[in-house]
Amino acid sequence: MSLIVQKYGGTSMGSPERIREVARRVERFVKEGHQLVVVPSAMSGETNRLLALAREVNPDASAREIDVIASTGDQVSIGLLSIALQKLGVKARSYTGYQVPIRTDNAYSKARILAIEEGNIRRDLAAGHVVVVAGFQGVDEGGSITTLGRGGSDTTGVALAAALKADECQIYTDVDGVYTADPRIVPEARRLDTVTFEEMLELASLGSKVLQIRSVEFAGKYKVKVRVLSSFTDVHSTDMGTLITFEEDENMEQAIISGIAFNRDEAKITVLGVPDRPGIAFAILGPIADANIDVDMIIQNASTEGMTDFSFTVHRNEYQRAMQILESRVKPEIKARGIVGDDRIAKVSLVGIGMRTHAGIASKMFGCLAAEGINIQMISTSEIKTSVVVDEKYMELAVRVLHKAFELDKAPDQEKMRP
Numbered sequence: 001m002s003l004i005v006q007k008y009g010g011t012s013m014g015s016p017e018r019i020r021e022v023a024r025r026v027e028r029f030v031k032e033g034h035q036l037v038v039v040p041s042a043m044s045g046e047t048n049r050l051l052a053l054a055r056e057v058n059p060d061a062s063a064r065e066i067d068v069i070a071s072t073g074d075q076v077s078i079g080l081l082s083i084a085l086q087k088l089g090v091k092a093r094s095y096t097g098y099q100v101p102i103r104t105d106n107a108y109s110k111a112r113i114l115a116i117e118e119g120n121i122r123r124d125l126a127a128g129h130v131v132v133v134a135g136f137q138g139v140d141e142g143g144s145i146t147t148l149g150r151g152g153s154d155t156t157g158v159a160l161a162a163a164l165k166a167d168e169c170q171i172y173t174d175v176d177g178v179y180t181a182d183p184r185i186v187p188e189a190r191r192l193d194t195v196t197f198e199e200m201l202e203l204a205s206l207g208s209k210v211l212q213i214r215s216v217e218f219a220g221k222y223k224v225k226v227r228v229l230s231s232f233t234d235v236h237s238t239d240m241g242t243l244i245t246f247e248e249d250e251n252m253e254q255a256i257i258s259g260i261a262f263n264r265d266e267a268k269i270t271v272l273g274v275p276d277r278p279g280i281a282f283a284i285l286g287p288i289a290d291a292n293i294d295v296d297m298i299i300q301n302a303s304t305e306g307m308t309d310f311s312f313t314v315h316r317n318e319y320q321r322a323m324q325i326l327e328s329r330v331k332p333e334i335k336a337r338g339i340v341g342d343d344r345i346a347k348v349s350l351v352g353i354g355m356r357t358h359a360g361i362a363s364k365m366f367g368c369l370a371a372e373g374i375n376i377q378m379i380s381t382s383e384i385k386t387s388v389v390v391d392e393k394y395m396e397l398a399v400r401v402l403h404k405a406f407e408l409d410k411a412p413d414q415e416k417m418r419p
Helices: 016-031 046-057 063-070 072-087 119-126 152-164 197-205 213-222 280-290 316-334 353-357 361-371 392-405
Strands: 003-008 035-040 092-095 102-104 113-116 130-133 137-139 145-147 168-173 194-196 226-230 242-245 259-275 295-300 307-315 338-351 378-382 385-391
Touching: 003 016, 003 152, 016 035, 016 072, 035 072, 035 119, 035 152, 046 063, 046 072, 063 072, 063 145, 072 092, 072 130, 092 119, 113 152, 119 130, 119 152, 152 168, 152 213, 194 197, 197 213, 197 242, 197 259, 197 338, 213 226, 259 280, 259 316, 259 392, 280 295, 280 307, 280 316, 295 378, 307 316, 316 338, 338 392, 361 385, 361 392, 385 392
Parallel strands: 003 035, 003 168, 035 130, 092 130, 102 137, 168 226, 194 242
Antiparallel strands: 102 113, 137 145, 226 242, 259 307, 259 338, 295 307, 338 385, 378 385
């Protein structure tokens, strides 16, 4: 008998029939003898509806009250799924984050999990219940409800699997695994049977929407076995989806590139004509960090006559706020010549642990883009990824061109994978 944590996304919970379908899938695992903890997201679109309602009542509502409102969508889901299971004759009991409890800090809308007290869950599992836990939420030291940010239900699922030492955490979405690229952009994209934790972490951080990055970080820290599957296959399907692995198989010929990720949600800001002196990066980015705005790629140009330009990217939703902070606080303090921005950029990235042992990947990438007349605005590299910023209108073309150039539509040669 295995202990399995299953997380179901908002589209999986999108209607009463979809909820009944999730219940039938859970029932199948129960009949096979497994213990289950299930984390359903709010019904598709529900969190957005609740947040829009809050903004309509008061655009300046406090973050604490926003979290109270946003958390209710997931609470509805756990109740609906529990009664759907009970109708099938499956013993089920629901828990909010507060009832578990899932302890978090008090960074409302971006709270981080500090601890999970799993005693209540274990007692119900031992009594033969399926335990249905609300994702996306927790409780801080003062007893206030907190939320974990968008995609937080993934994090809840993986964190519960870590706390309970579950045999596997299954993430059910509207796709049947991790692909070499988004199939909506590249129809030839191929599903991966396995992907390493390092690659998945990069893909998640670079814009792949299959898993939320904090859930991948949790999985890596606590070595949680995670599998990505589709909830839209038949409940009796034996499809194994994509398994996130933690050790590279030395007997396998690792593909050079495993996937291509992209992110439309970025904006570029350049601070022009700043003094090239120690501490200038902190003077620019310190106020941005204080405002809880995450910075991604950073480039500082070569110094000319003691002056330089400093560029960085932020999430598009934070673009206007970042520009305001720079104009009102940073520019006068450092006496910058000016600040310019572009919120119509996109980031395209190659990811693969095979890049460690293969030279010329970046050069080939740049050559492919140049041949299509796609200008590269920024470049960032690590041991297993290369990212470029391009004009948003060229993003899909860049993804398709690179997918073809690196032959990601072809499965690795089985002969080469033999020892």
